[in-house]
Amino acid sequence: MLIRSEFDIQFQLPAPITMLAMLDLHPSVDALAREVTPLVVEHVDGGQMSRLVTEKYQDSYGNRCSRVHLPAGAVRLSGSNVVEIDGMPDLMKIDAQQAEVRDLPAAVLPFLLASRYCEVDRMCGLASDLFGSVPKGWLLAVTIRDWVHDHVSFDYNSARPTKTALDLFTERVGVCRDFQHLAITLTRAMNIPARYVAGYLGDIRSPYAGAGDFSAWYEVFLDGRWWTMDARHNHPRIGRVLMATGRDATDVAITTTFGVANLTHFYVESNEIDGDGNLILPQGHPEASIAA
CATH class of the missing domain: 2.60.40.2250 (Immunoglobulin-like)
Incomplete structure (x- = not known):
C-alpha cells in the first residue's frame, strides 16, 4: 500500500x-x-x-x-x-506480558515517569482504584485505553495548549492529544511504560471524518517491544506514518x-x-x- x-x-x-x-x-x-x-x-x-x-x-x-x-x-x-x-491494521498480541520494573531496559524507564502533560504522581491512586484488579499485561493496557475512549468526548473546540491528563479526567472532553495524555498517564501509573507518538493518520480504508490533520497516538512497552495504542480510535487502524516519539506532546x-x-x-x-x-x-x- x-x-x-x-x-x-x-x-x-x-x-x-x-x-x-x-x-x-x-x-x-x-x-x-x-x-x-x-x-x-x-x-x-x-x-x-x-x-x-x-x-x-x-x-x-x-x-x-x-x-x-x-x-x-x-x-x-x-x-x-x-x-x-x-496495509495491515495495528498489530495486537493478547498474551503480551508486562515486565517488572526491575527487569525493564533502562532506556524505557523515563516512560514510567511524570512529564509536562502526564501527572503520573498525582494519578497513581486513581489508576489503582480503577484498574488494580485487572490482570497485568495486554489486558491491562487495552482496558485503560478503552476506559479513556469510553469516558471522554472529542471536540476540537475544547482544545487548549495547557490541558493536562488530570484536566481531561476532570473535564471529560478534549482532542486526540488529550485522549493519549490521559491514557499514557494511567498506563504509566500501572507500571507499563508508555510514550507519546505524533504522525500522520488519514481516513485510509475508514469512513471520511473531516479535513486532514496531524494525529497523536501512543505506544506501550510489553514483551520487550513497543505496541501501538490509540485512546481516541480504540480499534486497529491502517496507515499510520510515524514522525516523532517522546514523553508527551511537549517533546514532539x-x-x-x-x-x-x-x-x-x-x-x-x-x-x-x-x-x-x-x-x-x-x-x-x-x-x-x-x-x-
Whole structure:
C-alpha cells in the first residue's frame, strides 16, 4: 500500500523569531520511504519567495528536528512524502506480558515517569482504584485505553495548549492529544511504560471524518517491544506514518516558536494512492462523491 502525506503551514510574523520544527519523517520510516520532500521553509516578500536555511539535528529521542531563524513577514512550511507499508491494521498480541520494573531496559524507564502533560504522581491512586484488579499485561493496557475512549468526548473546540491528563479526567472532553495524555498517564501509573507518538493518520480504508490533520497516538512497552495504542480510535487502524516519539506532546510539537507567530493557513492530508499516484479517497469524502 502506498500512502502520500503532505502539509502546508503558513504564519505571519510581526517580528523576527527562531522556530523549532519537527515535521520530517522519523528515521525508522526511512526504509519505507519511496519519495520524500523534507521540510522546506520559505519567506514571502512582495510576492517573491525565498528558501531559508534550516539547521537539522536529532533530539535525545532520535527524532528529526529543524531550527530556523525567520524574518518578519509571511512564512511557509511545506513538505511531502510517499511511503509503502504492508496495509495491515495495528498489530495486537493478547498474551503480551508486562515486565517488572526491575527487569525493564533502562532506556524505557523515563516512560514510567511524570512529564509536562502526564501527572503520573498525582494519578497513581486513581489508576489503582480503577484498574488494580485487572490482570497485568495486554489486558491491562487495552482496558485503560478503552476506559479513556469510553469516558471522554472529542471536540476540537475544547482544545487548549495547557490541558493536562488530570484536566481531561476532570473535564471529560478534549482532542486526540488529550485522549493519549490521559491514557499514557494511567498506563504509566500501572507500571507499563508508555510514550507519546505524533504522525500522520488519514481516513485510509475508514469512513471520511473531516479535513486532514496531524494525529497523536501512543505506544506501550510489553514483551520487550513497543505496541501501538490509540485512546481516541480504540480499534486497529491502517496507515499510520510515524514522525516523532517522546514523553508527551511537549517533546514532539510540530512547531515551537520563540516569539509571536500568527497562523494564517493550515493544510495536512494523508491518503492512499495507487501505483500511478492517483488518490484513493475514503468513503464519504466530498471529492469522492463528486467524482462518483
